Amino acid sequence: MSTAFQRDQHDVLRGFTPFPEDRAEVYRNAGYWEDRPLATILRRAAERWPDKPGVVDANGSYTFAELDARADRVAAALADRGIRPGDRVLLQLPNSREFAVAVFALLRSGAVPVLCLPGHRSAELGHFAEVSGAVGLVIPDVVAGFDYRAMAAGLVDANPGLRHVLVAGDPGPFESWSALADSAPADRPEFDVDPDQPAVLLVSGGTTGLPKLIPRTHNDYVYNATACAQACEMVHDDVYLVALPAGHNFPFACPGLLGSMTMGATTVFTADPSPEAAFALIDRYGVTVTGLVNALAKLWTQACDWEPVLPTSLRVVQVGGSRLSPEEARYIHDGLSTGLQQIFGMAEGMLQFTRPGDDVEVVATTQGRPMSPHDELRVVDEDGIEVPPGEEGELLVRGPYTLNGYYRAEEANARSFSPDGFYRSGDRVRIFTEGPRAGNIEVVGRVKDVIHRGGETVSATDLEDHLLTHPAIYAAAAVPLPDDYLGEKICAAVVFSGTPVSLAELNAFLDDRGASTHARPDVLVPMPSLPATAVGKIDKKKLVATITAS
Incomplete structure (x- = not known):
């Protein structure tokens, strides 16, 4: 092993918290960890189903064998240009076949992809580059009027370590991603991969501060993808539609692209998740599985009332x-x-899932049960003491695919993990102990997603549940606004789908539902839409800023 290789591998481990040896041994003995590189998911698919379409987008398709070969060629070109094992490379491509090529090419070059989302801009990208020590950036040219090359130029000026900028499309002053496969040397790079080291860096989906980087190892992520596909009961004949940003964990590996590949299922990419475009793709390719966020799922459901082509082939909608x-x-x-x-x-x-075949009420009233038999869950009170079974508290977790520390984020890790390695989710939950829902979890809110009004603590999630039952309300968020008398007053930010109602009418409706008197909105703010984070969650911090600035 070369000195340069050893140096690069050592650098990627700086600020990485590995799994403790005793737990790692348990996961290996249980058969969860296979001690193989993440990129072997594609290699095995190409060997078993070489001629089957592996990935499809608006411009065509690659069979598994074609995708495998193209990833090898690009990996060789990357290595030829100086990308070394352990190097971090920011990847920000839209939903497309080339996203899949890029992921596997980077993995096979020994690099660690940092999976950025299309909506990230220079503040986030600069932060990711600085924290990860990235040496490269893979971007599109222009999407929806935004010139990623101009952003890249600024990033390179501010981050001299970004030595490689590769552009899918017109490269401008940078190098063409599309030309890499044509310029690749004959031999693909070969090197040993430690499956306990980071394979990819994901970005956190929090709504405060800049996103943190999440190291996922080869072992834990192969297991994540495989077990998710099994939880969906995916088979070789399934077709998965990537409708959310492909770099997000949900459509990437839950089961997403990676999980589908473990079963030999085809993945279809779309950059347009609108009902009209998505339903046409579902009909054309016989899509059977997809993953959606809440708002998009409701929009698709509404569209079933008017779209001429309906998504009748869908078997699983996560x-x-x-x-x-x-x-x-x-x-x-x-x-x-x-x-x-x-x-x-x-x-x-x-991850928690409801399962195919679950009773309708279980699916409607719970968020599922743990994916792995070795997922460890604790529900604790504000002092970190476990609450009695069935009661509410913050969820703490650890297991064979849950991180042990954010990447190069000591202060965040001190807040986010218990002394014995449990991750503090920040979610307030209860775990059912009786009846058909036993073992399933219900998310009742965020630990900090509360409003302190006049000495009472109001759950924003509970109020939102009430608001969403009103027939004229399409989406709603409850947020606190500062108030000299109450401390905080309750603001209901609402997107109406029917005739708007007044605050008095809304509170009369809540009264009829039996909502607590101290949980009634003080302010009603109609909005055309609610701001969202890059991963589709309501961005309450931005929402409050928008309301208070108006």
């Missing part, structure tokens, strides 16, 4: 990103697909 109320879940189940699967989880690891 909905995650934010909690579905029971009313929303029943609406999607009845109007879009009886294969609704609630998924609650995070890029940090832990």
Whole structure:
């Protein structure tokens, strides 16, 4: 092993928290960890199903064998240009076949892809480059009027370590990504991969501060993708539609692109998730599985009333990103697909699913149960003491695919992990102990997603559940606004789908529903839409800023 290789490998481990040896041994002995590189997911698919379409987009398709060969050629070109094992490379391509090529080419060059989202801009990209020590950036040229090359120029000026900028499309002053495969040397790079080291860096989906980087190892991410596909009961004949940004954990590996590949299922990419475009793709390719955020799932359900082509082939529709109320879940189940699967989880690891065949009420009223038998869950109070079974508290987790520390983020890690390695999710939950829902989890809010009004603590999620039952309300968020008398007053930011109602009418409706008197909105703010984070969650910090600035 060369000195340069050793230096690069050592650098990628700086600021990385590995799995403790005792737990790693348990996961290996249980058969969860296979000690193989993440990129072997594609290699195995190419060996087993060489001629089957592996990835499809608006410009065509690659069979698994073609995708495998193209990834090899690009990996060789990357290595020839100086990308070394352990190097971090920011990847920000839109939903497309080339996203899949890039992921596997980077993995096979030994690099660690940092999976950025299309909506990230220079503040986030600069932060990711600085924290990760990235040496490269892979971007499109122009998407929806935004010139990524201009952004890249500024990033390079501010981050001299970004030595390689590769552009899919017109490269401008940079190098063409598309030309890499044509210029590749004959021999593909070969090197040893430690499956306990980082394979990819994901970005956190929080709404405060800049996103943190989440290291996912080869072992834990192969398991994540494989077990998710099994939880969806995916088979070789399934077709998965990537409708959300492909670099997000949900459509990437839950099961997404990677999980589908473990089963030999085809992945279809779309850059347009509108009902009209998505339904046409679902019909054309016989899409059977997809993953959606709450708002998009409701939009698709509404569109079933007017679109001429309906998504009748859908067998499993996963909905995650934010909690579905029971009313929303029943609406999607009845109007879009009886294969609704609630998924609650995070890029940090832990995943909960409802399962195919679950009773409708279980699917409507819970966010599922742990993916792995070795997922460890604790529900604790404000002092970190476990609450009695069935009671509410903050969810703490650890397991064979949950991180042990954010990447190069000591202060965040001190806040986010218990002394014995449990990740503090920040989600307030209860775990059912009796009846058909036993073992399933219900998310009741965020630990800090509360409003302190006049000495009372109001759950924003509970109020939102009430608001969403109103027939004229399409989307709603409850947020606190400062108040000299009450401390905080309750603001309901609402997107109406029917005739708008007044605050008095809304509170009369809540009164009829039996909502607590201290949980009634003080302010009603109609909005055309609610701001969202890059991963589709309502951005309450931005929402409050918008309201208070108006």
